[in-house]
Amino acid sequence: MSDAPVFPEGFLWGAATAAHQIEGSPLADGAGPSIWTRFAHTPGMMLNGDTGDVACDHYNRWKGDVKLMRELGLQAYRFSVSWSRILPEGKGRVNQKGLDFYSRLVDELLANDIEPLLTLYHWDLPAALDDRGGWLNPDIADWFADYGRVLYRALDGRVKKWVTLNEPWVVTDGGYLHGALAPGHRSRFEAPIASHHLMRAHGAAVKAYREIGKHEIGLVVNIEPKYPASDSAEDAAAVRRAHAYMNEQYLHPALLGHYPPELKEIFGEAWPEWPAEDYELIKQPLDFVGINYYTRSVTKAATSYPLNTGVVKQPLGTYTETGWEVFPQGLTDLLLWFKQTYGDLPVYITENGAAFFDPPAASVDENGNRRVRDPLRMDYLRKHLGAIHDAIRAGVDIRGYMLWSLLDNLEWSLGYSKRFGMVHVNYVTQERTPKDSARWYSEVIRTHGRKL
Numbered sequence: 001m002s003d004a005p006v007f008p009e010g011f012l013w014g015a016a017t018a019a020h021q022i023e024g025s026p027l028a029d030g031a032g033p034s035i036w037t038r039f040a041h042t043p044g045m046m047l048n049g050d051t052g053d054v055a056c057d058h059y060n061r062w063k064g065d066v067k068l069m070r071e072l073g074l075q076a077y078r079f080s081v082s083w084s085r086i087l088p089e090g091k092g093r094v095n096q097k098g099l100d101f102y103s104r105l106v107d108e109l110l111a112n113d114i115e116p117l118l119t120l121y122h123w124d125l126p127a128a129l130d131d132r133g134g135w136l137n138p139d140i141a142d143w144f145a146d147y148g149r150v151l152y153r154a155l156d157g158r159v160k161k162w163v164t165l166n167e168p169w170v171v172t173d174g175g176y177l178h179g180a181l182a183p184g185h186r187s188r189f190e191a192p193i194a195s196h197h198l199m200r201a202h203g204a205a206v207k208a209y210r211e212i213g214k215h216e217i218g219l220v221v222n223i224e225p226k227y228p229a230s231d232s233a234e235d236a237a238a239v240r241r242a243h244a245y246m247n248e249q250y251l252h253p254a255l256l257g258h259y260p261p262e263l264k265e266i267f268g269e270a271w272p273e274w275p276a277e278d279y280e281l282i283k284q285p286l287d288f289v290g291i292n293y294y295t296r297s298v299t300k301a302a303t304s305y306p307l308n309t310g311v312v313k314q315p316l317g318t319y320t321e322t323g324w325e326v327f328p329q330g331l332t333d334l335l336l337w338f339k340q341t342y343g344d345l346p347v348y349i350t351e352n353g354a355a356f357f358d359p360p361a362a363s364v365d366e367n368g369n370r371r372v373r374d375p376l377r378m379d380y381l382r383k384h385l386g387a388i389h390d391a392i393r394a395g396v397d398i399r400g401y402m403l404w405s406l407l408d409n410l411e412w413s414l415g416y417s418k419r420f421g422m423v424h425v426n427y428v429t430q431e432r433t434p435k436d437s438a439r440w441y442s443e444v445i446r447t448h449g450r451k452l
């Protein structure tokens with residue numbers, strides 16, 4: 001019998017992007033500014049002063065990008081909607097031209113046999129809502145549910161897989177605790193409040209979907225296995241804190257209805273007590289969970305804010321351009337932990353990929369074709385698909401894989417310095433060039449994973 005991997009019937013092969021990272025034209029056709037429009041135009045916030053004003057110009061080039069997806073054989077495409085294109089003030093008046101953009105995109109995807117997976121929120125909060133406190137205002141649960149209703153009514157049926165939030169951990173840790181991401185706050189008191197309001201908003205949006213939608217909705221989290229740097233009790237405790245803070249802080253309330261106890265230990269006086277009805281709102285039944293996986297952390301006790309943990313670099317490890325260790329086994333371990341902790345809820349790998357150095361422009365091969373060789377990315381992807389297959393064989397119900405990312409794009413405050421795309425973007429000419437990894441991935445899809 002061939003030992004080629006066998007992926008389940010119906011396993012969905014796709015790729016992922018996010019609105020602010022690829023679209024450009026953030027204020028076109030009546031759209032309102034987001035916190036990322038403001039953050040990028042605040043001096044010192046973005047590497048090289050890069051902004052999302054043009055990005056991959058996907059707002060204008062969307063039809064050609066869908067054609068490219070079709071040529072690559074993608075079966076699904078995970079993208080996010082810019083809230084402030086739909087509701088320029090974040091709530092109230094709907095901007096029909098913004099809605100029309102996504103409606104056309106969805107129709108074009110369906111016309112090319114590509115299933116849309118729509119993320120309501122991928123970090124680009126309307127600036128008008130940030131002016132009202134944003135994720136620190138408890139009313140945002142209602143604002144977010146109302147935004148979801150507009151999209152559910154317009155697109156449900158054509159969109160059959162919905163995601164409420166992309167990575168509440170990054171929104172909070174980056175935007176409210178450490179300040180590296182929009183809206184750039186640095187407060188141990190604000191972070192738990194933003195986290196809790198994000199999860200209340202998630203629950204309210206799922207509840208609203210059950211009144212309107214007829215298909216599936218889930219939550220996307222970034223989780224990362226934590227391995228102790230030594231067998232000391234201090235490092236074991238550090239792993240427990242780091243694991244609770246990143247991996248359980250959002251999945252526990254969403255799926256179990258409570259926070260892990262370590263969070264009170266981590267935040268101390270800054271950890272609020274929340275009313276019981278909040279947990280009922282947050283713990284809405286989900287149809288799936290999306291897991292974004294990139295790397296692991298070998299964790300030790302250290303003096304750090306607020307976890308008192310540190311990450312130990314592995315001398316024999318391989319690292320990506322973003323400084324993340326390549327560790328496929330971590331994905332298998334994580335998926336087995338998820339099944340053991342939360343049961344048999346269907347899982348999609350909604351992001352997995354790596355930034356390695358790619359040139360600013362494609363080269364031209366002996367046949368006169370543009371080419372971008374990216375063997376390190378191919379190796380990363382091959383190994384992680386193997387890790388996913390191992391988890392499937394161990395009984396984890398994994399339904400699909402969305403490669404991060406379809407296109408090189410704006411890597412948030414790192415600007416255009418990091419390239420995650422399987423398709424190269426020349427930011428001067430906006431030319432798209434499928435990298436070798438894209439050609440390889442097409443074959444993986446064509447053979448349903450047998451040709452890893």
Ligand SMILES: CO[C@H](O)c1c[n+]2c([nH]1)[C@H](O)[C@@H](O)[C@H](O)[C@H]2CO
Pocket residue numbers: 018021166167170222223292293294351404410411412420
């Ligand atoms: C900290 O790693 C996270 O899991 C993570 C990595 N990534 C993400 N989350 C975001 O969802 C994407 O928008 C990023 O472009 C992508 C690459 O950095």
